[in-house]
Amino acid sequence: MTDNALPRPSHAAGQTQWNRNRMALLAALPLLLFLLLFFVGPIGGLLKEGFYRDGTLSLEHFRHLAVTPIYRIVLGNTFTIAAAVTLSCVLMSYPLAYLLATVRPAVARVLFFAVLLPFWSSALVRTSAWIALLGKNGPVNALLTGIGIIDQPMAFLYNFTGVMIGMTHVLMPFVVLPLYASFRAMDNALVQAAQSLGADSAGILRHVVLPLTSPGVVAGAIIVFMNAVGYYITPALMGGPAQRMAAELISYNITEELNWGLAAALAGVLLVTVLLSLWLFNRLFGLDKLISGSAGKGSNTLPAGRTPGGRLSVLAGAVSALFLVLPILIVIPMSFGTSDFPMFPPPHYGLRWYASFFADSKWLAALWSSLRVGLMVTLCASVLGTAAALGVHKMPSARKGWLDALFIIPMSVPAIITAVALFYLMAPLGWVANSVAVTIGHTVLASPYVYITVRAALRSFDPSLELAALSLGASWPSMFRLVILPLLLPSLIGGAVFAFVTSFDDVVMALFLTTIHNRTLPKLMYEGLANDFDPTVISASCLLIVATAVILVANLLLGRKKES
Amino acid sequence: MQASVHPQHLASRPERQGKEVVLSSIQKSYGTAVALPDLSLVVARGEFCTLLGASGSGKTTLLKIIAGFEAPDAGSVSIAGKDVTRTSIADRNIGMVFQNYALFPHMSVFDNVSFALRMRRLNRDDIKRRVNEALALVSMEQLRERLPRELSGGQQQRVALARALVFRPDILLMDEPLGALDKNLRQAIQLQLKKLHHDLGLTVIFVTHDQDEAMNLSDRIVIVDQGRIIQAGAPEALYRAPQSAFVAGFLGECNFIEQAPGQVLGIRPESVRVGTQLSAADMHHEGRVVTSTFCGLHWKIFIEALGRTIVAYAPAGTDGADRTPGQSVAWGFRSEDAMAFSAP
Numbered sequence: 001m002t003d004n005a006l007p008r009p010s011h012a013a014g015q016t017q018w019n020r021n022r023m024a025l026l027a028a029l030p031l032l033l034f035l036l037l038f039f040v041g042p043i044g045g046l047l048k049e050g051f052y053r054d055g056t057l058s059l060e061h062f063r064h065l066a067v068t069p070i071y072r073i074v075l076g077n078t079f080t081i082a083a084a085v086t087l088s089c090v091l092m093s094y095p096l097a098y099l100l101a102t103v104r105p106a107v108a109r110v111l112f113f114a115v116l117l118p119f120w121s122s123a124l125v126r127t128s129a130w131i132a133l134l135g136k137n138g139p140v141n142a143l144l145t146g147i148g149i150i151d152q153p154m155a156f157l158y159n160f161t162g163v164m165i166g167m168t169h170v171l172m173p174f175v176v177l178p179l180y181a182s183f184r185a186m187d188n189a190l191v192q193a194a195q196s197l198g199a200d201s202a203g204i205l206r207h208v209v210l211p212l213t214s215p216g217v218v219a220g221a222i223i224v225f226m227n228a229v230g231y232y233i234t235p236a237l238m239g240g241p242a243q244r245m246a247a248e249l250i251s252y253n254i255t256e257e258l259n260w261g262l263a264a265a266l267a268g269v270l271l272v273t274v275l276l277s278l279w280l281f282n283r284l285f286g287l288d289k290l291i292s293g294s295a296g297k298g299s300n301t302l303p304a305g306r307t308p309g310g311r312l313s314v315l316a317g318a319v320s321a322l323f324l325v326l327p328i329l330i331v332i333p334m335s336f337g338t339s340d341f342p343m344f345p346p347p348h349y350g351l352r353w354y355a356s357f358f359a360d361s362k363w364l365a366a367l368w369s370s371l372r373v374g375l376m377v378t379l380c381a382s383v384l385g386t387a388a389a390l391g392v393h394k395m396p397s398a399r400k401g402w403l404d405a406l407f408i409i410p411m412s413v414p415a416i417i418t419a420v421a422l423f424y425l426m427a428p429l430g431w432v433a434n435s436v437a438v439t440i441g442h443t444v445l446a447s448p449y450v451y452i453t454v455r456a457a458l459r460s461f462d463p464s465l466e467l468a469a470l471s472l473g474a475s476w477p478s479m480f481r482l483v484i485l486p487l488l489l490p491s492l493i494g495g496a497v498f499a500f501v502t503s504f505d506d507v508v509m510a511l512f513l514t515t516i517h518n519r520t521l522p523k524l525m526y527e528g529l530a531n532d533f534d535p536t537v538i539s540a541s542c543l544l545i546v547a548t549a550v551i552l553v554a555n556l557l558l559g560r561k562k563e564s
Numbered sequence: 565m566q567a568s569v570h571p572q573h574l575a576s577r578p579e580r581q582g583k584e585v586v587l588s589s590i591q592k593s594y595g596t597a598v599a600l601p602d603l604s605l606v607v608a609r610g611e612f613c614t615l616l617g618a619s620g621s622g623k624t625t626l627l628k629i630i631a632g633f634e635a636p637d638a639g640s641v642s643i644a645g646k647d648v649t650r651t652s653i654a655d656r657n658i659g660m661v662f663q664n665y666a667l668f669p670h671m672s673v674f675d676n677v678s679f680a681l682r683m684r685r686l687n688r689d690d691i692k693r694r695v696n697e698a699l700a701l702v703s704m705e706q707l708r709e710r711l712p713r714e715l716s717g718g719q720q721q722r723v724a725l726a727r728a729l730v731f732r733p734d735i736l737l738m739d740e741p742l743g744a745l746d747k748n749l750r751q752a753i754q755l756q757l758k759k760l761h762h763d764l765g766l767t768v769i770f771v772t773h774d775q776d777e778a779m780n781l782s783d784r785i786v787i788v789d790q791g792r793i794i795q796a797g798a799p800e801a802l803y804r805a806p807q808s809a810f811v812a813g814f815l816g817e818c819n820f821i822e823q824a825p826g827q828v829l830g831i832r833p834e835s836v837r838v839g840t841q842l843s844a845a846d847m848h849h850e851g852r853v854v855t856s857t858f859c860g861l862h863w864k865i866f867i868e869a870l871g872r873t874i875v876a877y878a879p880a881g882t883d884g885a886d887r888t889p890g891q892s893v894a895w896g897f898r899s900e901d902a903m904a905f906s907a908p
Contacts, residue, residue: 464666467633470653471660472680473731482679486670 021396028391028403031384031447039410039444042421047271049424050264061265071249075269078246081160081235082228085167089224090217092168092320093175097213098310099317100176101183113552114325119173121328121548122505124522125541127237128529129327130166131157132334132342132538139330139344162238170234171227172324175220182216191307201309219285226277230270230414232508237529246270247416251511254420267417278412287404328545335535335542342538353539362524363536370504370520373435377442377503382496384443385450386488393458404455411448415508418444423512438513438520442503449502450495457491490558497555501548582610582767583644583734585630590639592625592791599625600636600791607735607769612761614770614782616814622791623771624739630769631737632656643734654683659728661738665720667712673699673723674708680731698730699723701760718749725757729764738770742777754780775815779803787811806830809905819874826907835901836876838865839886839893846896856887863887867895 053060065071134156141153194204232247253263337346357363431437469479510523528534585607592600607613615623628634632653640649681691699705702722742750779799786796795811806812812830821829851869862877
């Protein structure tokens with residue numbers, strides 16, 4: 001090291017602080033504008049309808065909701081069902097989360113797959129699997145009558161039981177995952193300590209496990225309640241007239257009654273409930289919790305031996321896991337049946353319903369439409385979400401809270417409200433017929449996922465790496481290209497996959513924002529289930545399950561490669 | 565693990581690489597919190613200058629201003645006589661070693677070290693040659709293909725050092741770079757750092773809160789508190805002639821005895837004499853031994869006296885009676901060893 005002169009870095013002087021702040025705002029601006037234009041604005045417009053009657057300001061629609069028996073019953077139903085589903089999710093999640101957190105890693109991986117596969121596969125796929133399973137001639141009734149527990153087939157569907165089974169299945173992972181994190185963060189030595197101090201199983205549960213895991217369970221419960229209140233598909237398909245929920249009534253008022261005012265008032269009630277839940281979540285845990293994914297890990301020593309209560313929990317956990325994965329496992333052989341309605345086990349195996357999927361142009365057209373919309377949404381959501389995450393990350397902290405909230409809310413607001421609001425705005429423009437509407441709607445729904453994953457990655461990003469690169473002579477663009485982007489890539493891919501799956505699985509938006517000509521696969525499946533049962537839905541579901549499993553495994557492998 | 569500087573670099577000491585740094589009247593506030601009220605400092609060419617202070621003292625803010633990560637509200641920074649206050653980080657030609665090293669996790673050791681050279685668009689052969697030289701300087705040539713996470717803490721430290729030196733910076737800034745290492749490793753790297761500083765003639769500005777580290781490494785220590793320079797000087801000068809009770813207590817151990825109101829005497833433990841060591845001319849006090857520990861070179865005796873605990877370092881051969889807990893003991897000091905301060 002003798003010669004002294006080295007060339008200086010070959011670029012113009014760097015940016016000033018002021019310039020950087022402006023860049024941050026500029027990066028967050030596209031998503032901000034997009035959401036103002038296609039989320040806040042339309043929903044505001046819709047809600048306004050609730051306060052007008054015949055052109056004058058009035059609370060008539062809300063009074064109508066309060067005094068008409070049918071509306072009172074439906075609103076009562078909505079909250080009762082949401083609360084009941086929340087409770088059953090919590091009860092079933094506890095043993096499963098315990099099981100996940102205390103088994104050997106290899107077993108835990110298999111169990112995780114059992115939780116994540118239903119979590120990632122479309123709600124519609126799961127609902128159709130349950131309908132096939134629980135029908136009068138379905139395998140569950142066949143089993144029960146076969147072994148003589150009951151004489152007559154039991155009615156599981158189109159009643160409260162059906163709604164509970166379907167919704168618990170769909171929403172349970174939202175409790176299992178945070179609860180699992182709580183269990184992992186809990187030091188196993190605490191249980192041993194409690195045992196050594198003379199606590200029995202019930203004592204350990206009451207004094208050690210419940211207090212330490214309650215934050216996880218409350219967080220999960222709020223998310224489940226928030227989702228359940230606005231649920232549309234599952235109650236509509238698996239419940240009867242007595243289980244109608246608010247979302248279904250919104251749809252009914254718009255498509256059948258053309259009563260926008262009443263629909264808007266109902267949407268207002270739902271929206272307030274959801275925002276209150278979100279506010280509560282923020283007060284208790286901070287929206288940060290939604291952004292920063294996994295919790296810290298305590299000691300990972302496996303328990304030396306299980307208490308009797310622990311063994312009972314393991315059994316209950318296994319039952320919960322089975323409940324989650326069974327419909328998906330049973331529906332696959334059913335799809336290879338050849339009879340006119342699905343049976344398990346099928347008397348004859350064949351490809352009849354796959355043939356009908358690939359032979360009928362309407363199914364292929366719907367698949368193509370879904371793929372096209374999904375890819376477009378992935379692209380838009382990734383660009384908007386990533387830019388916004390970068391922008392907010394760089395902003396002075398005062399503005400961050402508001403933008404974080406605004407960018408996260410769209411995924412918490414029931415899809416039916418956003419769908420109806422966008423329909424109201426775009427149907428007159430003709431955007432429903434050309435897929436622009438559904439692409440925009442899905443982007444509203446999917447951008448938060450990209451935003452959250454990238455934002456979480458940026459938070460764990462060490463800011464001194466950026467300073468190091470700049471001090472070594474990198475310009476801002478080359479620093480971004482050589483340092484930030486490569487380190488962000490795994491999360492970006494994860495967010496994009498989320499965005500694609502969100503779009504590909506959605507039914508509610510598609511119901512309102514597409515026509516018979518550009519309908520997506522889930523919409524066609526919904527029609528196949530809602531009108532009269534077309535077994536092609538089952539084969540379509542299986543194709544989606546396989547696609548989901550492939551994406552999930554690929555993502556897991558990618559994640560593991562990153563870790564090693 | 566023990567790393568040594570390559571012999572060929574020891575032979576000749578090249579012309580000093582370092583440049584002079586002058587900070588004049590630097591002011592910096594964050595909102596209403598004043599980090600640096602008005603600070604001036606000159607770091608001479610080739611000097612190893614340590615900013616020593618507790619966390620929140622403003623030393624890291626100062627380092628960031630020198631590096632160009634933050635701009636001062638007022639005042640100027642010049643390097644080698646050139647005002648660089650408004651110059652971007654990249655153009656200041658400053659090497660920086662970060663507290664957590666900030667090695668790029670997705671790049672190999674080679675790619676990390678070559679980063680600055682690639683940014684300066686050197687040709688491939690030059691890059692290779694210079695990176696190898698820099699890695700040889702810290703004895704890391706063998707591990708150039710490794711990723712940072714495959715290295716131990718000490719190895720990462722050395723890569724960070726090589727990365728900061730490879731582009732021949734005018735100044736090397738180090739922000740608590742040894743904080744994450746265990747004690748033995750820290751000493752080995754301190755030694756290596758001192759050698760590198762000597763051989764390359766670098767100007768080093770080093771930030772730490774660890775007084776031993778500051779004493780071991782520095783030509784000059786600058787003690788910073790609440791954004792102000794309390795005292796600056798060579799380690800020995802600071803230790804022997806602290807200007808305030810704060811400096812005396814911050815750098816090394818010191819017993820404080822209240823004199824008249826508003827006046828305290830500071831006595832270093834090694835100046836406290838116990839029992840038979842006392843001579844007639846010394847100041848005399850009485851006390852009781854609380855406990856004593858053997859430290860190899862000396863006994864450390866804790867004496868309860870004057871309403872406080874006095875620490876004394878007594879010779880290893882000190883009489884058992886003078887260090888038995890519960891014993892009354894006479895202690896004192898030569899009046900010329902006592903340092904008078906106004907009370908803090």
